[in-house]
Amino acid sequence: xxxxxxxxxxxxxxxxxxxxxxxxxxxxxxxxxxxxxxxxxxxxxxxxxxxxxxxxxxxxxxxxxxxxxxxxxxxxxxxxxxxxxxxxxxxxxxxxxxxxxxxxxxxxxxxxxxxxxxxxxxxxxxxxxxxxxxxxxxxxxxxxxxxxxxxxxxxxxxxxxxxxxxxxxxxxxxxxxxxxxxxxxxxxxxxxxxxxxxxxxxxxxxxxxxxxxxxxxxxxxxxxxxxxxxxxxxxxxxxxxxxxxxxxxxxxxxxxxxxxxxxxxxxxxxxxxxxxxxxxxxxxxxxxxxxxxxxxxxxxxxxxxxxxxxxxxxxxxxxxxxxxxxxxxxxxxxxxxxxxxxxxxxxxxxxxxxxxxxxxxxxxxxxxxxxxxxxxxxxxxxxxxxxxxxxxxxxxxxxxxxxxxxxxxxxxxxxxxxxxxxxxxxxxxxxxxxxxxxxxxxxxxxxxxxxxxxxxxxxxxxxxxxxxxxxxxxxxxxxxxxxxxxxxxxxxxxxxxxxxxxxxxxxxxxxxxxxxxxxxxxxxxxxxxxxxxxxxxxxxxxxxxxxxxxxxxxxxxxxxxxx
Amino acid sequence: xxxxxxxxxxxxxxxxxxxxxxxxxxxxxxxxxxxxxxxxxxxxxxxxxxxxxxxxxxxxxxxxxxxxxxxxxxxxxxxxxxxxxxxxxxxxxxxxxxxxxxxxxxxxxxxxxxxxxxxxxxxxxxxxxxxxxxxxxxxxxxxxxxxxxxxxxxxxxxxxxxxxxxxxxxxxxxxxxxxxxxxxxxxxxxxxxxxxxxxxxxxxxxxxxxxxxxxxxxxxxxxxxxxxxxxxxxxxxxxxxxxxxxxxxxxxxxxxxxxxxxxxxxxxxxxxxxxxxxxxxxxxxxxxxxxxxxxxxxxxxxxxxxxxxxxxx
Numbered sequence: 001x002x003x004x005x006x007x008x009x010x011x012x013x014x015x016x017x018x019x020x021x022x023x024x025x026x027x028x029x030x031x032x033x034x035x036x037x038x039x040x041x042x043x044x045x046x047x048x049x050x051x052x053x054x055x056x057x058x059x060x061x062x063x064x065x066x067x068x069x070x071x072x073x074x075x076x077x078x079x080x081x082x083x084x085x086x087x088x089x090x091x092x093x094x095x096x097x098x099x100x101x102x103x104x105x106x107x108x109x110x111x112x113x114x115x116x117x118x119x120x121x122x123x124x125x126x127x128x129x130x131x132x133x134x135x136x137x138x139x140x141x142x143x144x145x146x147x148x149x150x151x152x153x154x155x156x157x158x159x160x161x162x163x164x165x166x167x168x169x170x171x172x173x174x175x176x177x178x179x180x181x182x183x184x185x186x187x188x189x190x191x192x193x194x195x196x197x198x199x200x201x202x203x204x205x206x207x208x209x210x211x212x213x214x215x216x217x218x219x220x221x222x223x224x225x226x227x228x229x230x231x232x233x234x235x236x237x238x239x240x241x242x243x244x245x246x247x248x249x250x251x252x253x254x255x256x257x258x259x260x261x262x263x264x265x266x267x268x269x270x271x272x273x274x275x276x277x278x279x280x281x282x283x284x285x286x287x288x289x290x291x292x293x294x295x296x297x298x299x300x301x302x303x304x305x306x307x308x309x310x311x312x313x314x315x316x317x318x319x320x321x322x323x324x325x326x327x328x329x330x331x332x333x334x335x336x337x338x339x340x341x342x343x344x345x346x347x348x349x350x351x352x353x354x355x356x357x358x359x360x361x362x363x364x365x366x367x368x369x370x371x372x373x374x375x376x377x378x379x380x381x382x383x384x385x386x387x388x389x390x391x392x393x394x395x396x397x398x399x400x401x402x403x404x405x406x407x408x409x410x411x412x413x414x415x416x417x418x419x420x421x422x423x424x425x426x427x428x429x430x431x432x433x434x435x436x437x438x439x440x441x442x443x444x445x446x447x448x449x450x451x452x453x454x455x456x457x458x459x460x461x462x463x464x465x466x467x468x469x470x471x472x473x474x475x476x477x478x479x480x481x482x483x484x485x486x487x488x489x490x491x492x493x494x495x496x497x498x499x500x501x502x503x504x505x506x507x508x509x510x511x512x513x514x515x516x517x518x519x520x521x522x523x524x525x526x527x528x529x530x531x532x533x534x535x536x537x538x539x540x541x542x543x544x545x546x547x548x549x550x551x552x553x554x555x556x557x558x559x560x561x562x563x
Numbered sequence: 564x565x566x567x568x569x570x571x572x573x574x575x576x577x578x579x580x581x582x583x584x585x586x587x588x589x590x591x592x593x594x595x596x597x598x599x600x601x602x603x604x605x606x607x608x609x610x611x612x613x614x615x616x617x618x619x620x621x622x623x624x625x626x627x628x629x630x631x632x633x634x635x636x637x638x639x640x641x642x643x644x645x646x647x648x649x650x651x652x653x654x655x656x657x658x659x660x661x662x663x664x665x666x667x668x669x670x671x672x673x674x675x676x677x678x679x680x681x682x683x684x685x686x687x688x689x690x691x692x693x694x695x696x697x698x699x700x701x702x703x704x705x706x707x708x709x710x711x712x713x714x715x716x717x718x719x720x721x722x723x724x725x726x727x728x729x730x731x732x733x734x735x736x737x738x739x740x741x742x743x744x745x746x747x748x749x750x751x752x753x754x755x756x757x758x759x760x761x762x763x764x765x766x767x768x769x770x771x772x773x774x775x776x777x778x779x780x781x782x783x784x785x786x787x788x789x790x791x792x793x794x795x796x797x798x799x800x801x802x803x804x805x806x807x808x809x810x811x812x813x814x815x816x817x818x819x820x821x822x823x824x825x826x827x828x829x830x831x832x833x834x835x836x837x838x839x840x841x842x843x844x845x846x847x848x849x850x851x852x853x854x855x856x857x858x859x860x861x862x863x864x865x866x867x868x869x870x871x872x873x874x875x876x
Contacts, residue, residue: 355841356841358839405685406738430740431681431683431702431704431735431736431739431740431741431742432681432682432683432702432704432742433681433683433778434679434681434776435681435704435706438706451681455681455778459778459779459780459781462687462780462781463757463759463781465689466687466689466690466757466781466782466783466814467757467781467783467813467814468783468811468812468813468814468815468816468837469813476837476839477809477811477837477838477839479809479811479839481685481687481689483683483684483685483686483687483780484685484686485683485685485702485736485738485739485742486738486739486742487683
């Protein structure tokens with residue numbers, strides 16, 4: 001088992017020498033790789049690259065896809081370096097609920113008497129009548145189905161522990177396949193402790209195993225590009241990262257695995273799929289991670305294709321969600337950063353957790369209601385993102401504000417003050433509705449809300465409450481007037497979650513270019529991988545394993561002339 | 564900018580578009596800027612600002628960039644009178660590196676506007692039986708935080724008749740900054756139906772100029788109740804009573820107690836009985852009231868929206 005190496009000096013070989021030496025040796029790239037990675041160079045548009053580190057497999061992203069990719073590559077004899085731009089591992093997985101959709105008839109299913117097979121799993125995830133399976137790449141699903149049981153075994157072998165009780169799922173599965181990992185036992189390493197962030201147990205156990213097995217994890221190394229022999233041709237040689245202000249170049253002798261977690265936090269990129277998703281829409285798991293589409297962009301820079309893009313805009317999945325915690329910037333339904341979380345200083349507030357949506361109305365950036373507040377369907381999201389009449393903002397609907405009164409605060413048992421609310425742009429209070437409108441100042445609220453407009457909205461709604469029927473949006477049984485001072489406005493703009501499309505791969509997780517050809521040495525897994533719209537963790541783990549395995553074994557394949 | 568004879572020109576400007584619009588009694592911060600064709604640095608020099616009342620203060624140029632010298636923020640306090648008031652900015656004649664610069668003067672007009680007031684109306688009972696008396700609460704707030712104690716809020720009917728009047732309290736409502744409030748006694752119309760009445764606050768008596776405020780509120784006016792509808796809500800699977808269920812029959816409402824029972828007084832007629840409680844569901848049920856009646860509703864438990872709403876344990 002080879003280990004990662006660090007360059008003893010930055011010996012520079014230009015591209016001409018590089019190719020000449022390979023040709024002289026008669027074995028091309030493999031011979032150069034075998035001489036010591038630090039001596040290899042490559043062109044990256046701006047001339048030669050000097051490698052600071054080298055490993056057989058370099059994984060970009062230490063999350064739910066990257067960690068199993070690294071472990072599996074290491075299990076198959078490769079030296080492995082993982083880079084992650086964050087200060088700690090885990091990606092979004094560390095903040096997830098830890099629900100792993102793993103089935104096919106594994107040992108825990110058998111123990112619980114759940115009948116399942118890989119074929120049953122395949123048939124579920126190619127259903128035409130479910131949005132999460134309709135647009136799937138069935139080649140990927142076939143492999144996914146066949147790899148589920150080995151993936152469960154892999155998790156158990158690497159220390160992951162499951163609660164032995166399945167969760168019933170409304171996804172495409174027809175049998176119980178969601179099993180929850182146990183939360184990590186050190187609260188400060190969970191980042192949102194005591195809030196069911198059981199995904200921490202998944203990634204921390206894999207991190208523990210990866211480190212024991214000799215995987216090197218370089219934190220605060222942000223990948224900025226993937227190095228390929230030629231811009232759109234040849235094999236992938238490594239990556240360029242930035243650590244602080246220092247460039248650090250890492251050679252990958254066998255493969256680079258993109259496991260960067262998706263594109264939700266990249267406004268420009270997400271608008272490829274839905275132009276309405278402008279800057280006001282925040283994303284779940286921020287500010288711990290931001291899903292910046294780094295992997296997608298770097299791969300596309302060297303020719304990679306997107307795949308199965310229909311998945312991103314199916315109107316039933318969790319790519320966009322209703323906030324549950326209002327009055328803070330990031331109020332994703334299952335995620336609360338408590339004041340003792342290491343992330344609280346950035347998150348700034350826990351939010352006010354809504355028990356009953358009857359206690360408020362939602363208004364858009366013009367102070368107008370737009371939908372039944374008790375609804376959380378995609379109809380609600382479409383209405384929230386509708387053109388509001390603002391000629392300066394044709395795309396996106398602008399901020400959405402929850403408006404409520406002192407009686408609502410009493411009913412919900414809220415304390416509308418820090419640390420529960422973020423008064424720096426995401427929560428406001430005032431003695432009257434017109435003053436409340438005037439108080440709303442937020443980076444995404446481009447023009448002030450008219451006090452008269454908001455007053456008219458509230459008065460009209462109060463009339464519906466008195467009459468017992470919502471004549472505008474059919475809110476069922478509108479119960480409570482908004483009338484008792486003081487009044488409140490809380491940020492409740494829908495928040496983005498899943499990345500459901502990404503880079504095209506084959507069933508070995510090898511990245512495919514825009515002409516349908518494999519990019520040798522480049523792999524992708526997790527939310528950056530296209531073709532599969534399953535919400536959650538398992539597709540990341542399965543294809544991470546596949547990528548790690550194939551990359552580690554690739555040297556043998558290449559010498560035999562295969563990919 | 565003006566300049567007097569006998570020297571090179573200095574151009575004076577301010578950081579905000581003119582005229583400034585400032586509510587009476589409020590202040591606005593602006594920066595003064597001085598420049599000349601040869602881009603001289605005037606940091607350390609002072610500019611005099613003469614307020615409409617004749618008082619003069621000086622402010623020093625603190626920054627110089629791109630040929631423009633700029634002061635720190637200068638606070639202009641708007642006089643408590645409506646109209647246009649002029650603040651005069653004067654840079655005295657001075658000499659820099661052998662060049663003599665003439666006095667420069669800039670008049671900054673400040674358009675003083677009224678402060679705003681706004682209203683809140685609450686504790687409006689609904690429904691109200693036709694022809695009966697009821698009480699609402701109403702409060703007024705000045706954007707300047709001026710004490711509005713002693714002012715009056717009037718309620719007018721849809722035809723403009725004054726339905727009631729209240730004098731604002733001496734102290735603001737608890738938990739508010741400066742919302743002065745009052746009870747207002749009202750009498751419901753004699754015919755049933757939804758009415759929308761207006762509340763208004765006249766601000767003409769205040770020392771600081773203010774605009775008045777208007778708002779509206781709705782009242783469901785109903786016939787006197789004749790019968791009692793008893794509603795019991797139980798859980799479908801267990802038959803256990805469900806407390807705190809909100810019941811509505813149009814404008815009529817009730818809430819179940821610990822025994823799952825609510826009693827709602829209402830006149831004869833046909834209604835649609837709806838219920839609401841988070842975590843429970845039951846379809847609306849038509850109810851016809853011709854005498855006292857009892858209805859039992861079985862509600863289905865639906866899991867409360869949990870943090871991971873896409874999955875149910």
